[in-house]
Amino acid sequence: MAANPMSQFNVNKIGPEIKLGGVDLSFTNASLFMLITVTTILLFLYLSTKDKKIIPNKLQLLSEILYNFVAKMISDTAGSKAKPYFPFIFSLFVFVLMCNMIGMVPYSFTVTSHIIVTMVLALFIFIAVTVIGFLKHGFKYLSIFVPKGVPVVLLPLITIIEIISYLSRPVSLSVRLFANMMAGHTMLKVFGGFVISLGLLGGWLPLSFSVALTGLEILVAFLQAYVFAILTCIYLNDALNLHH
Amino acid sequence: MPQKDFKTRLKIEKDKLANNARSNNDNKSSYLGSAFKLGTELVAAVAVGTIIGFILDNWFGTKPWLIIIFFFIGSAAGMLNVIRSAKTMQKRD
Numbered sequence: 001m002a003a004n005p006m007s008q009f010n011v012n013k014i015g016p017e018i019k020l021g022g023v024d025l026s027f028t029n030a031s032l033f034m035l036i037t038v039t040t041i042l043l044f045l046y047l048s049t050k051d052k053k054i055i056p057n058k059l060q061l062l063s064e065i066l067y068n069f070v071a072k073m074i075s076d077t078a079g080s081k082a083k084p085y086f087p088f089i090f091s092l093f094v095f096v097l098m099c100n101m102i103g104m105v106p107y108s109f110t111v112t113s114h115i116i117v118t119m120v121l122a123l124f125i126f127i128a129v130t131v132i133g134f135l136k137h138g139f140k141y142l143s144i145f146v147p148k149g150v151p152v153v154l155l156p157l158i159t160i161i162e163i164i165s166y167l168s169r170p171v172s173l174s175v176r177l178f179a180n181m182m183a184g185h186t187m188l189k190v191f192g193g194f195v196i197s198l199g200l201l202g203g204w205l206p207l208s209f210s211v212a213l214t215g216l217e218i219l220v221a222f223l224q225a226y227v228f229a230i231l232t233c234i235y236l237n238d239a240l241n242l243h244h
Numbered sequence: 245m246p247q248k249d250f251k252t253r254l255k256i257e258k259d260k261l262a263n264n265a266r267s268n269n270d271n272k273s274s275y276l277g278s279a280f281k282l283g284t285e286l287v288a289a290v291a292v293g294t295i296i297g298f299i300l301d302n303w304f305g306t307k308p309w310l311i312i313i314f315f316f317i318g319s320a321a322g323m324l325n326v327i328r329s330a331k332t333m334q335k336r337d
Contacts, residue, residue: 054250055250157317160317161317161320161321161324162321162324164289164292164293164296164314164317164318164321165289165321165322165324165325167292167296168285168288168289168291168292168293168318168321168322168325169288171288171291171292172284172285172287172288172289172325175284175287175288176280176281176284179284180280223280224280227280227281231281234332
């Protein structure tokens with residue numbers, strides 16, 4: 001077993017190398033776990049909604065809770081105008097949640113602990129929200145950079161600050177998810193390594209820490225998916241309802 | 245179970261839910277989520293500001309100055325972000 005706590009994040013190729021126009025498109029363990037995640041989600045949603053009953057069984061109840069949770073989150077933060085975007089936010093939330101949760105299974109790979117994955121998700125949201133804002137409001141959308149009631153002298157400075165604040169959205173969105181997942185999994189591995197190196201006598205303390213951290217990590221895995229989705233709702237809200 | 249019986253039970257549960265919706269102060273875990281949110285909010289804006297300053301410096305060849313100015317503007321943007329999300333949190337409670 002690898003003793004290096006960072007080796008769990010290595011991306012390895014599975015199968016032959018595929019190159020398309022200088023771009024490496026080989027199948028890796030990251031792609032494998034993304035496929036596993038998507039298959040799990042599809043299977044779960046298919047099986048749980050296969051026979052729709054008025055009195056749901058446990059599986060159906062679970063997917064109904066998931067649906068209600070996301071629907072409530074969207075209506076609370078972005079209002080009724082955001083209803084058409086429900087499928088996108090639902091898939092986003094379930095995908096991030098499942099990636100995080102599958103990453104908690106021992107010997108598996110956490111897709112969301114790589115900044116490239118979270119950055120692509122965040123940039124997609126950022127560009128989509130900006131496009132939606134311009135489509136809904138035209139050039140009036142630029143008024144989110146100019147807050148009301150600011151003296152003319154301060155206006156250029158404030159506008160620059162607002163633009164930087166706007167541009168920092170995808171960075172904070174992606175770094176938050178990536179950093180939390182990576183830090184948590186590194187910590188788990190480090191404590192696991194302590195158990196091995198301290199042996200039968202001293203290993204019990206780090207083992208108990210490991211157990212507690214596993215619980216914490218499951219909480220963080222859920223929370224980060226939740227924060228990711230709710231921030232998407234908030235950004236969508238800014239784009240749909242211009243109010244400052 | 246007769247259908248009618250189920251319907252009355254469903255109605256009672258729905259009423260209960262409607263009553264609970266107001267008093268139930270959401271889940272405690274969302275507070276931890278907000279705490280995670282605030283930290284990165286501040287850092288991201290500072291990083292973005294500094295990177296913009298660095299790029300502009302390379303463009304205009306004004307080596308140290310724009311990066312310093314944009315570092316401070318980025319910090320201001322970060323604080324703005326934090327204040328904004330704190331305000332929305334207060335509004336939600």
